[in-house]
Amino acid sequence: MKPFPFSAIVGQDDMKTAMILTAIDPRIGGVLVFGDRGTGKSTAVRALAGLLPPIEAVEGCPINAARPEECPDWADTHSGKVRKRPTPVIDLPLGATEDRVVGALDIERALTRGEKAFEPGLLARANRGYLYIDEVNLLEDHIVDLLLDVAQSGENVVEREGLSIRHAARFVLVGSGNPEEGELRPQLLDRFGLSVEVRSPQNIADRIEVIRRRDAFEQDSDTFCKKYRRKDAAIRKKIVAAHEALPEIEANDTILSDCAELCIALGSDGLRGELTLLKAARALAAYQGDATITREHLRSVAPIALSHRLRRDPLDEAGSGARVMRSVESVLA
Amino acid sequence: MDSWDRTALALQLVALDPAGLGGAIIRMRESPARNAVLSCLQNTKKMPPTMTDDQLYGGLDISATLSSGHVVTSKGFLHDRPTVLLTMSERCPTDLAAKLSMALDDGCIKGLFALDEGADPDETCPPALADRLAFQIKPEGRMPQNWAPKTTGDPAGNKASIGAEQIRLIATLAARLGIESLRAPLLAVAAARANAILNARDKVNDDDVEIAASLVYPHRATQIPEDAQDTAPLPPEEAQQREDEGTSESTDAEIPQGDLLIEAIKALLPPDLLARLAQSPKGGKSSSAGAGGMRKGNRRGRPIPPRQGRLDGRSRIDLVSTLRSAAPWQPLRRRKRPEHDSLLIEPSDIRLKRFVEQSDRLLIFVVDASGSAAVSRLNEAKGAIELLLGQAYASRDHVALISFRGDGAELLLPPTRSLVQTKKRLAALPGGGGTPLASGLRDAGLLAQQAKSKGLTPTIILLTDGRANVALDGTPDRPKAAADAQSMARQLRHDGVEALVIDMGRRPEQSLAKLGEVLGAPYLALPRADAKKLTQTVSAALAH
Numbered sequence: 035m036k037p038f039p040f041s042a043i044v045g046q047d048d049m050k051t052a053m054i055l056t057a058i059d060p061r062i063g064g065v066l067v068f069g070d071r072g073t074g075k076s077t078a079v080r081a082l083a084g085l086l087p088p089i090e091a092v093e094g095c096p097i098n099a100a101r102p103e104e105c106p107d108w109a110d111t112h113s114g115k116v117r118k119r120p121t122p123v124i125d126l127p128l129g130a131t132e133d134r135v136v137g138a139l140d141i142e143r144a145l146t147r148g149e150k151a152f153e154p155g156l157l158a159r160a161n162r163g164y165l166y167i168d169e170v171n172l173l174e175d176h177i178v179d180l181l182l183d184v185a186q187s188g189e190n191v192v193e194r195e196g197l198s199i200r201h202a203a204r205f206v207l208v209g210s211g212n213p214e215e216g217e218l219r220p221q222l223l224d225r226f227g228l229s230v231e232v233r234s235p236q237n238i239a240d241r242i243e244v245i246r247r248r249d250a251f252e253q254d255s256d257t258f259c260k261k262y263r264r265k266d267a268a269i270r271k272k273i274v275a276a277h278e279a280l281p282e283i284e285a286n287d288t289i290l291s292d293c294a295e296l297c298i299a300l301g302s303d304g305l306r307g308e309l310t311l312l313k314a315a316r317a318l319a320a321y322q323g324d325a326t327i328t329r330e331h332l333r334s335v336a337p338i339a340l341s342h343r344l345r346r347d348p349l350d351e352a353g354s355g356a357r358v359m360r361s362v363e364s365v366l367a
Numbered sequence: 368m369d370s371w372d373r374t375a376l377a378l379q380l381v382a383l384d385p386a387g388l389g390g391a392i393i394r395m396r397e398s399p400a401r402n403a404v405l406s407c408l409q410n411t412k413k414m415p416p417t418m419t420d421d422q423l424y425g426g427l428d429i430s431a432t433l434s435s436g437h438v439v440t441s442k443g444f445l446h447d448r449p450t451v452l453l454t455m456s457e458r459c460p461t462d463l464a465a466k467l468s469m470a471l472d473d474g475c476i477k478g479l480f481a482l483d484e485g486a487d488p489d490e491t492c493p494p495a496l497a498d499r500l501a502f503q504i505k506p507e508g509r510m511p512q513n514w515a516p517k518t519t520g521d522p523a524g525n526k527a528s529i530g531a532e533q534i535r536l537i538a539t540l541a542a543r544l545g546i547e548s549l550r551a552p553l554l555a556v557a558a559a560r561a562n563a564i565l566n567a568r569d570k571v572n573d574d575d576v577e578i579a580a581s582l583v584y585p586h587r588a589t590q591i592p593e594d595a596q597d598t599a600p601l602p603p604e605e606a607q608q609r610e611d612e613g614t615s616e617s618t619d620a621e622i623p624q625g626d627l628l629i630e631a632i633k634a635l636l637p638p639d640l641l642a643r644l645a646q647s648p649k650g651g652k653s654s655s656a657g658a659g660g661m662r663k664g665n666r667r668g669r670p671i672p673p674r675q676g677r678l679d680g681r682s683r684i685d686l687v688s689t690l691r692s693a694a695p696w697q698p699l700r701r702r703k704r705p706e707h708d709s710l711l712i713e714p715s716d717i718r719l720k721r722f723v724e725q726s727d728r729l730l731i732f733v734v735d736a737s738g739s740a741a742v743s744r745l746n747e748a749k750g751a752i753e754l755l756l757g758q759a760y761a762s763r764d765h766v767a768l769i770s771f772r773g774d775g776a777e778l779l780l781p782p783t784r785s786l787v788q789t790k791k792r793l794a795a796l797p798g799g800g801g802t803p804l805a806s807g808l809r810d811a812g813l814l815a816q817q818a819k820s821k822g823l824t825p826t827i828i829l830l831t832d833g834r835a836n837v838a839l840d841g842t843p844d845r846p847k848a849a850a851d852a853q854s855m856a857r858q859l860r861h862d863g864v865e866a867l868v869i870d871m872g873r874r875p876e877q878s879l880a881k882l883g884e885v886l887g888a889p890y891l892a893l894p895r896a897d898a899k900k901l902t903q904t905v906s907a908a909l910a911h
Contacts, residue, residue: 071498072548076472128466129420132675141427142438144699169465169495176674194715215461215495234547242538245552249534252387253526 036255040081041265044244045235046074051318052228052338053082054269056206058276058317062310063227064185064207066170066218066342073232074244075210079166082208083123085266087274089162093117096154097161097201106201108152122163124156124205128172135177136184136192137199152199157190160205170209171218178222181207185225224303227310228335229342231355276320283316284326292332292366299361302343311339329366336362370506375516377502377582378407380561382518385450385478387557389471391502392456392492394483400510401482407518408480411452414444416459419672423466429691445475456481456492464493471499501554503586527563529556529571536573540580543629545590555583592629673718688718729765729782729823730755733811735831735871736772737802745798748830748871752793755828760786765823767814768792771807773800774841778810782818801843804835805851808859815864826865827888832872833879849878856885867891 043050052065067075091098092105093113099105102114126135137155144150156165165181167173173181184190190203207226211218223229235241251258290312297307314335315327324331341354368376381388395401405411425443432439453459453467459481470476479500481492491497534556541552558579563571673685675692693716700711732752736745752768759766766789768780779792808829815825835848839855859866866888870879875892883890 070547071495072550074549127469128462129424131420139696141432141695145432145436145438145695148699148702150699168469169462172462172465196713212495215465234549238539238542241542241549241552242535244549245538245556246531246534248549248553249529249556 036259037080037084038077038248038251039259039262039266040078040085041269042247042251042258042262043074043078043081044247045240046078046232048338049075049078049230049232051334052230053078053208054273054321055314055317055335056208056227057082057086057273058321059280059313060204060206062206062313062317064209064225066223066226066229067208067210067232068213068229069210069232070214070234071212073234075232076168079123079168079208079210082164083120085270085273086121086123086164087270087277088118089121090116091119091162097158097203098122098163099202100162104202106199108199109154122160124160124163124165126156126165126167126173126177128169128174130156130177132177132180135180136190138192138194139197150196152192152197154201155190157184157203157205158201161201161203163205164208165205166208167210169211169215170222171211171213171215175219178219182221182225223342224306226342228314228338230338231341272321276317276323279320279323280316282325283319285312285316286326289315289327289329289332292329296332296336296361296365297340299365300340300344300358302340304343307340307343311336314339333362333366370508371511371514373582374404374504374506375514376562376578377504378404378516378518379565380558380582381478381502382409382520383564384557384561386474388478388501388554388561389499390450390479390481391504392481392483392497392500394485394491394503394505396484400506403510403514404504404506405452407516408450408452409518410450411480412444412449413452413454416453416455416463418444418463420466421672423463427695429694433694445470448475448477450478451476451480453479453481453496456483456496457485457490459493459496461493461495464496468495468499498548498550501558501583505586525564525567525569527560527569527571527575529560533559533571533573533576536576537580540584540629543592544584544588546584546587547589548587551583551587555579558583669723671721671723673720675715676717676719677714678717678719682719685718685720689716692716692718727763727765727823729767729815729818729825730759731767731769731811731814731818731825731827733776733807733827733829733831734768734770734796735802735804735807735829736770736796736798736800737832738772738799739802739832739834739872745796748869749793749796752830753790756786756789760784765818767818769807769810769814770796771803771810772798773803774806774837775803776806776810778814782814782823801837802831802835803837803839803841803848804831804833805839805848805855806837806841807831808852808855809839812855812859812862812864815859816862824865826867827859828867828869829888830869830871831879833870833876833882834872835878852882853885856882860885860887 040050049065049067052067056062056065067078069075089098090100092100092102092111093115094109095105095111096109097106098119101116102111105111105114133155135155136157137153140149140151140153184203185205185207188202188204190201192199209218209222209226235244247258293308293311293315296311297305300307311332312327315331318331318335319325319327322331337355337358340358344354344357377391381391393401393404395404421443423444425441425446428439428441431441451467459467467476467479471479479496481496481500483492485491492500497503537555537559538552541555546552555576556579559571559575562575562578563569566575568575673688676682678684689712690710693710693712696713696716697711700713701707704711732755734745734748734752756766758764763784765782765784766780767778767782768789769776769778771777779796780789783789808827811827811829815827818825835852836843836845838844838847839851866883866886868879868883868886868888868890870876870890870892872879880890880892
């Protein structure tokens with residue numbers, strides 16, 4: 035089935051913004067979408083796949099290398115031609131085994147030809163693209179450990195069955211889940227650049243619109259997608275333009291000190307908060323076509339960049355998003 | 368239309384559009400009536416809730432692979448897009464539920480019927496799955512004679528169109544019944560279409576909408592629509608409030624035609640809806656029956672799939688799966704080392720056994736030793752705890768003791784199994800001073816967190832007379848103290864710590880009952896109860 039068009043998603047602006055920002059600058063490092071059942075988490079991620087601009091990759095290369103010389107030597111890529119292909123969005127199913135995630139000996143070739151060959155896993159296929167984990171909070175611990183390691187180093191190292199292989203595995207982690215079904219380990223939480231909490235739209239008109247569009251999509255997806263194709267293309271164009279403009283965006287010292295002050299005021303651990311905040315603000319500035327980062331940009335991205343990095347405060351009844359906004363108001367006043 | 372007619376209709380609709388409706392929950396006990404319902408389902412494949420990933424998704428078929436010399440994968444349960452009949456779905460673990468939900472979303476499952484034999488109201492099919500299944504089949508009363516609905520698919524592939532106004536109605540109804548998930552109205556749209564097709568119409572009319580709403584919504588409703596004072600006895604001030612809301616709603620005149628439907632659905636709402644709402648406010652924790660939570664280990668318990676690992680002396684090898692994983696590589700390895708003619712096993716083949724077990728429970732007693740409590744019941748509380756300790760010892764529970772009085776709380780006894788020590792500390796527990804309830808809860812929460820990280824399952828038992836008058840920072844300030852206690856309780860609830868509130872005051876204290884509600888904990892008022900009675904009540908509440 036075709037993915038639901040991204041621009042046809044009603045409301046959920048935070049989630050959409052977060053996804054667009056990571057598409058502009060993958061170094062922001064992933065999006066975590068937490069929310070109740072039936073709020074359109076998975077729909078949005080699958081829609082993102084249809085929105086992303088294509089990448090150039092060597093034909094048949096298992097890790098989607100951009101140039102023939104970057105192809106790993108264990109892969110036999112014969113053609114060496116560089117072709118455009120859609121940005122990979124790889125699903126990591128909950129039941130995936132370690133073998134399937136990191137890759138293992140190619141069992142077929144070992145059996146039939148007695149050869150030692152590497153069969154790449156999901157991490158290889160996700161290189162230069164997205165790795166999507168639905169119900170990320172239910173993922174087995176040992177798979178989470180693996181992911182953390184690779185997400186940090188950008189390299190997948192396989193040492194098993196007499197194989198010693200390393201290949202690039204730089205991907206944007208996208209996770210979604212329902213907090214009622216299980217907590218996410220803080221180590222993994224921190225690894226996501228942005229986090230969004232979604233809930234169903236609260237006004238009736240929006241809800242009706244959601245049902246109407248979804249129903250129209252299910253009845254006749256071709257016509258429906260055609261209707262939104264132009265809007266999707268417009269967003270894609272803006273993303274590509276913003277990505278190119280990214281190095282030009284300036285961040286002056288006051289903005290940097292704002293970032294630092296904000297993170298100190300919120301008491302977020304480590305420096306990842308500041309860095310993500312800055313990157314996200316820069317991506318937003320680029321998306322909106324501004325030449326410099328302003329406080330306005332910081333203000334809009336602060337909740338999604340920082341809310342999951344706070345220590346839990348038992349004396350605060352409001353969510354962490356509200357706490358971030360309060361600090362933003364006082365620091366950026 | 369009685370509940371058996373509704374059951375028949377639901378089954379017919381699912382047969383017409385299994386993809387759009389997902390399936391149904393069948394909440395019935397094993398009985399001839401259930402067999403009759405099940406006999407209406409065609410070509411279902413039974414799935415137990417203990418199914419492993421290998422069975423679900425398929426994997427390498429070792430014996431066939433070795434004998435043929437080619438990779439042969441065994442087919443998983445889901446390979447032929449079955450209609451799944453999930454037995455005992457109330458015992459289905461969340462991760463299997465998540466996998467099944469994914470399979471439903473991707474269309475790897477044609478339809479899913481979840482048998483739910485839960486006895487208690489909180490023993491149900493996992494919510495992630497329930498959200499995706501349109502109907503709940505729960506017929507009541509005797510099955511009518513000759514009850515045999517015709518459940519045939521729709522080979523012609525007819526389609527019915529639905530008007531914008533009807534979609535509006537369906538969405539509005541869901542909102543008014545407090546149904547958050549947007550899957551519910553989508554399922555209702557599909558049900559309305561299916562009903563139109565069933566009646567050989569190509570357009571959905573208002574009857575279809577009514578039937579769809581009455582089949583999909585009642586068991587999902589989380590609130591009784593605003594104008595419901597007459598059906599539900601509410602406390603006067605709340606009823607007043609509702610009335611106000613109700614009138615403001617109707618002056619908006621947003622959905623005049625929906626009211627009739629609301630009435631129809633209201634008749635179908637479960638009669639215990641109000642009671643259920645009072646018990647579990649939104650965001651309630653998942654229920655866990657039994658003593659402790661689940662915990663993975665490598666020593667004992669129920670086996671779960673093995674995983675690759677190194678033998679480090681602490682874990683045990685799973686011999687069969689180790690051999691299975693070594694088998695395919697034998698030709699390759701033999702070529703490398705022809706001098707060996709035995710089985711060649713390498714470290715990477717090693718598979719370790721894993722088990723999941725119920726973890727030990729830690730009972731954290733948080734005892735109010737303030738002046739007011741001391742006057743009333745401290746001694747009885749002590750006696751009760753001693754009796755509970757005896758039981759805790761018998762069930763191998765760990766025990767910790769925290770007391771609060773004056774300006775703070777004190778950990779009198781870190782988690783232990785020693786009965787003697789606990790008794791000694793307890794006997795020496797002095798009384799007097801203010802009631803820093805929030806401090807006591809905070810320390811209990813910290814201890815619970817620590818215990819959790821060590822693999823225990825903590826339960827907090829709070830014994831107090833509830834008149835908190837010392838705030839977290841030690842200042843005597845009654846309102847602040849109460850607010851602090853509330854927010855600490857909220858935090859405990861958020862951390863998912865189980866609790867039990869025992870009111871040992873002379874008269875039941877309203878604020879404590881409220882605290883219990885915030886904690887999501889049972890509240891026991893014990894005016895004039897002796898130690899023995901207290902113990903009975905507590906062990907009854909803990910056993911659940």
